[in-house]
Amino acid sequence: MAEEPLVIKKKKEKSFKDIVMEKLPDGGNLNACLTCGTCAAGCPATGLHGMDPRKIVRMAALGMDEELKQTPWAWMCSMCTRCVHACPMNVNIPQLIFNMRASWPRDQRPRGILRSCDAALSTDTCSAMGTREEDFEFIVNDVLEVIREQPGFEDMQAPIDKEGAYFFLNQNSREPVNEPEELGPLWKILHMVGADWTYGSKGWAAENYCMFLADDDAWKHITEMSIRKAEELGCKVFLNTE
Ligand code: SF4
Ligand code: SF4
Known part of the structure; x- marks a missing residue:
């Protein structure tokens, strides 16, 4: 007897990354990361509380929404945009970080x-x-x-x-x-x-x-x-x- 097809009933919820991408022109290129690490190499905030811009992009890609919204890394970034200029894929990390910040309750921000x-x-x-x-x-x-x-x-x-x-x-x-x-x-x-x-x-x-x-x-x-x-x-x- 043929097996019943698997039916996914519940619509998949939008991830934090999807929500951010909808706000950015070209989705901020957030899907284009090559994991090369150039962004982390030139970022003045790399290492502060373990901050790593490449990891932020990977966490977003993996749907680690809760971790992303809670990490203090959101507040390590100086918004200098150096990573965007260095990135071969023009991934807009500071825009992602800006939206991470905006997800914090206002009275809990630094x-x-x-x-x-x-x-x-x-x-x-x-x-x-x-x-x-x-x-x-x-x-x-x-x-x-x-x-x-x-x-x-x-x-x-x-x-x-x-x-x-x-x-x-x-x-x-x-x-x-x-x-x-x-x-x-x-x-x-x-x-x-x-x-x-x-x-x-x-x-x-x-x-x-x-x-x-x-x-x-x-x-x-x-x-x-x-x-x-x-x-x-x-x-x-x-x-x-x-
Ligand atoms: S520089 Fe760009 S492509 Fe390379 S790891 Fe960083 S975000 Fe990804
Ligand atoms: S914008 Fe933020 S993540 Fe990008 S290089 Fe500057 S401090 Fe690092």
Whole structure:
């Protein structure tokens, strides 16, 4: 008697990799890995807590979803994209890692990144250090005053909210807060080449920890705040110093 054919009744659930691939152009090439290890060789995070980008891709291919979603490797990556450029198959590992991060409950993501993102959301400057408009303005003017005492820089400008400036410049908030003298070298270069530039009172902070947190809405909010200010001032070029 012929055996009954095996019937698979339950539809196979989508794996984490399938879900991520649906979001990425060309599926991020996540199926194309040759296991050559070039990504791991050049990755600055390789070895941190046993992190290995090649293993991440293999785990995704093998459907090790629970392990992938829980491993701290998601937070070792700097999102530098070096692996994508080195990979012969253009496998988009950082995009995979970004989605691993997004699968974590927000309040369980690393506290330092979480706090920096929340601080940026607390003020229109978008500073991850929570620096307010008036404090930024005070520091900029204070540093400018010191530099203007140096020969050749007596008439140097460091404008905030200058209408119609060609360049909209942003700035990592660590500099005005912790190393204000570090603001000067870039201003001097801009002065020497005669660049027409301005900071914005809003959205001047260049860092975006909400992106590293994989919080899409917050990332979008921070980016829009800067872009909106640049557009409002009529600037032509957005100079991102990060
Ligand atoms: S470099 Fe690309 S192909 Fe090679 S192991 Fe890494 S992801 Fe796979
Ligand atoms: S993007 Fe992440 S995984 Fe890729 S090389 Fe940089 S740190 Fe490593």
